[in-house]
Amino acid sequence: MRCDGARVLRAVLAWLVAAMVVVVLGAPATASADPKAVVSVTVIHAKKGPPHLNAALKPMWDTLRQTFGEKFAYYEILNQASQKVDSGAPVDVKLPNGQRFAAIYNGITPDKGLLRVNVEMGEFRTKVRIHDGGVFFQAGQKHDGGTLIVAVRAMLDKN
C-alpha cells in the first residue's frame, strides 16, 4: 500500500515536471507568434469593351495586364477591403451576388517566410502560400456581361 502511494506520488510529480517543461518551452513559441499582416481584397469587374481602368487599380495595372492579357480591357472596382489582421483573422468582402468572400491570413511558413492565405467563397475553399507583398487572383464568376476577379494581396505589417 505504501509502495503504491509512492508510485502515485512519483507519477504526479513527473506529470507536474512535464507540464512545467511544456510551459517553459512553449513560452518562447508563444512570444514569437506570427506577425500581423495587411490583407487587401479587391473585387474587380472585368470585361471586354472600351478600355477602362479604375484609378485605384493603376498600381496593379502591370500585374493585371501581364496576367489577363487580351482577355479584358475594362476593369472597375466593385468592392474592396484592407485590414491589418492577426493570424487566423479573415478579411471579408461581399460579392455582387451577396456571397461572402473571405481571405484568411494564417501566419508565415517557418522556412521561407511565405504568407499562408486561405480563401473561402461559398463552397469553394483554397489554401495558398505567397511572398510578402504578393498578389493572386480568384476569378470566374459571371457578372454583368463580364467576369468577377478578386485580387488578394498580403504583406507583413512592418510597424
Place this chain on the structure above:
Amino acid sequence: MFKTKRNAMRVADGDLPRDALGAAGQAQVAAFAKLSAEVRGVEAARASAGIPDFEMMFAGVEARVEAERREAAEAAQTGWLAGVIGSRPLWVLAPAGAMIMALALGWVLMSGGEPRPDNTCFVDSYDADKGSIFVDQNPDDPAAATVIWVVDEEEG
C-alpha cells in the same frame, strides 16, 4: 681690278666705296650692278604674277600661331573645362557622351523602372462542391500572378 668678285658685288651694292677704281674695276662693278638690276626686275615680275612670297607666308604662319596662343590663353581664363573642350572638343565630348550613354543603359537595365513584385503563389489545396477549378500560373515569370479560376459548369 678686284681680287675677288665678292668685293666687286659689294661695291655694286654700295657697301664699299667706288673711289680709285680702274677701268676694269668700273666695268666689273657695272656688270654686277646690271646683273643686280636684272635680278630685282625678275623678282618684281614674280611678285606681280602672284607667286607666293615666302616672307609673307612666314608672317602669316607666325600670326596664326600667335592667334592660337591667344585663344588658348583666353579659354584657360574662362575655366578649365571650357579650356579643355575648346582645345580638343572631340577628345573630351566623345568619351563623355559614351559614358553618359553607358550610365543611362546601365540604369535602365539595373532598375527596370519599378521593382517587379514576386507574385509566385503556391496553391496547396482547393475544393469546391460544384463547378470546375483551374489554376492558371506561369512558373517562369514570378511577376505574373496566379489565377484560380472557379467556373460554374452551367455557365460553361
